[in-house]
Amino acid sequence: MLLCRVVGNAVATCAHPSLKGFTMLLCQKEDEQGVPADEPPFVAIDLFGAGMHQRVFVSTDGIGARGIVNDDHSPIRNYVQGALDD
Template sequence: MLLARVEGNVTATRKHPSFAGWRLLICQPIARDGEPEAAPLVALDALGAGLHQRVILSSDGLAARRAVGDDRSPARWMIIGIVDEVTPGTTALEDATGSHPARPPAPPPPLQ
């Protein structure tokens, strides 16, 4: 999974038949501080992500091909989540996925 920011739409006069009816978005992978981290990617969007929204991308090509219903589709990247907010003290991806690094256990409540 990657954290990314939607940078634009893809308009294609010709595209693979499996992409018919799908939105294709240009997504810029970003680091925890929001800075670009790698080359932009084209991802399938079934969630309705908007321009400059932070999204979670999956690189599971098999799942993307199943989503479009074509085992021979060139689909690889797919938007699987839209990030609403980031909790202070976590990275955006940790907050968005609910996956947090190991933290020391919270102290027990005081005895009464």
């Protein structure tokens, strides 16, 4: 599980059918003090309605993510597992 901050929304004009109806967020990994990691943001599906700049926990469990979208062949790997109250 990663501590991240929501830095944007991901929009796809053509996406895998398993992702239909899911909100996709751009998440930036950061440390406990809120310092961003020196790596690019990544996409995660949102299950909690997280807002822009909100801190979230992101699971990188691909099997769990594919279970959420109910498709063993989905390309999704990351999902927001919880939101932090600052």
